[in-house]
Amino acid sequence: MPEGQAGYTARVTQVPEPQVPEVGRDDLVKWLNDYLKVGQWPDPSLNGLQIQGTDVIRRVAASVDTSLQTLQAAADAGADILLVHHGLFWGKPLPVTGPHGQRIRTALMADLNLYAAHIPLDAHPEVGNNAMIAGALSLQNTQPFGDWMGHKIGMAGELPRELTLQDFADRVQKLTGEICLVHGGGGPIVHRVGIVSGEGSGSVAEAAALGLDTLLTGEPAHKHFHDAFEHGINVIYAGHYETEVFGVRALAARIEDTFGLPWQFLNFPTGL
Structure with missing residues (x-):
């Protein structure tokens, strides 16, 4: 329609405000x-x-x-x-x-x-720290692990394939962004892993009794320093904060x- 012609009315469409979930x-x-x-x-x-x-x-x-x-x-x-x-x-x-x-x-x-x-x-089977780490590491055949006052709060399982201790530590470091402290008390190969986020160094004996070759946890405790070497398993400390x-x-x-x-x-x- 030519500019200025009478009888032409513009329509303005009102767009509703998006609802904010609450x-x-x-x-x-x-x-x-x-x-x-x-x-x-x-x-x-x-x-x-x-x-x-x-x-x-x-x-x-x-x-x-x-x-x-x-x-x-x-x-x-x-x-x-x-x-x-x-x-x-x-x-x-x-x-x-x-x-x-x-x-x-x-x-x-x-x-x-x-x-x-x-x-x-820590213990939740879906969104828990240990379940999430186990999933990120692709652990298979997982089971509850890591005793806490009569309850299992961690998780144990098997890697899809064996890794060298160094390769596994590198993988954990890439996952957490934390430079890992490795106590190589076991063999050079990692296959069966237990995970207890945070302060889980007291789970070394339980891991050894289950036949795990490696424990992944957060921070070391002085009183458990010798456990890895005396029980013959590897322990990887990836940081209390970064595992949680x-x-x-x-x-x-x-x-x-x-x-x-x-x-x-x-x-x-x-x-x-």
Whole structure:
């Protein structure tokens, strides 16, 4: 139609605003408690919701540790809940003073929920640290392993093919990004592997009794230094922090799959 001709009216189509997914805090906490079975595990950690914040969850942050740094980063990212492996409460009351008090104040001022899952997240068969590492290493014929107060929290299995100890350590290092400490108490070939994330050096004797040739864990303990050599198995230490990034990330991804909530991982490595 020629420019300026009367009777021509432009139409403006209103595009609806995209809906932002959200879930009630109590609904999400109940789902987490049920999914992780937090009440079934003996644990010094106070698992579950440790600090109550906003009633509605739209954004999720995940991190290994609860520190002032991680809490502030979650608040700055606009998260409504922070999922952690290592929370603030470990079996005894602490005065809300000093750094501990500052951490709590930071969460409260940001209206940030804090949810911790320690042993339940090590042991979970789908999103647990050990299950995720076993999957990343393509372990086959997996079975529960790693005794914790009468419960198995780790995982053992077989590599699809034998690897030299050096090649296996290189593979673990590529997976975690951590330079591994290797105690070569066993043979030069790796085939049957046990995994206990974090501080699992006390599982050497159990690994040897099961006929495993290698234990993969996080950090060494001095009292267990000689165990690898005396029991005749290899132990690979890949870092407490770096072996425990897997669970919180997988859990946050599962929340996104279930509720549609976006998430981000806050990475603050300790080097330990």
